[in-house]
Amino acid sequence: MNSKLTLYEKLELLPPNSLQPGTSTMLIRRLSRLIRQLWQLLLLPPNEPRLTQAGCSQTGEPLFNGYDPTTRQGIRRVSEIELRIWLEQRYRHSQRDANADSQLWLGLRQW
Numbered sequence: 001m002n003s004k005l006t007l008y009e010k011l012e013l014l015p016p017n018s019l020q021p022g023t024s025t026m027l028i029r030r031l032s033r034l035i036r037q038l039w040q041l042l043l044l045p046p047n048e049p050r051l052t053q054a055g056c057s058q059t060g061e062p063l064f065n066g067y068d069p070t071t072r073q074g075i076r077r078v079s080e081i082e083l084r085i086w087l088e089q090r091y092r093h094s095q096r097d098a099n100a101d102s103q104l105w106l107g108l109r110q111w
Contacts (some may be wrong), residue, residue, distance in 0.1 A: 049087060070094075 040050065047070045054063045054077050064083045067074040068090055075086050 049090065051083065 032054055037052065039065050040052075044045045050069070052065045054065045055081070061079060063077045064080065065074065065082055066078075066086055071090070075083065078086070
């Protein structure tokens with residue numbers, strides 16, 4: 001991405017790094033990311049997966065991180081489709097466990 005900005009600066013005869021975000025802009029971005037993560041931590045129940053955007057790929061597609069606190073497993077820097085597949089597998093796994101628990105409970109109740 002920096003190379004595109006540099007090329008644009010050269011074509012437009014702009015001073016080098018004139019289009020780079022300033023220190024205050026980067027500080028605001030980091031601060032807003034921190035606030036968003038704290039907000040997400042406070043509002044989400046402890047067993048819900050935590051999802052964050054992890055930047056962009058070389059083609060400009062957004063990348064994501066995911067963490068499942070119940071299994072303590074995560075996934076890093078994946079596309080939206082891969083993240084959705086990971087979430088679906090997590091949901092199916094939890095549903096299968098819930099069904100097995102209810103069948104066990106029903107089986108014990110018959111005794």
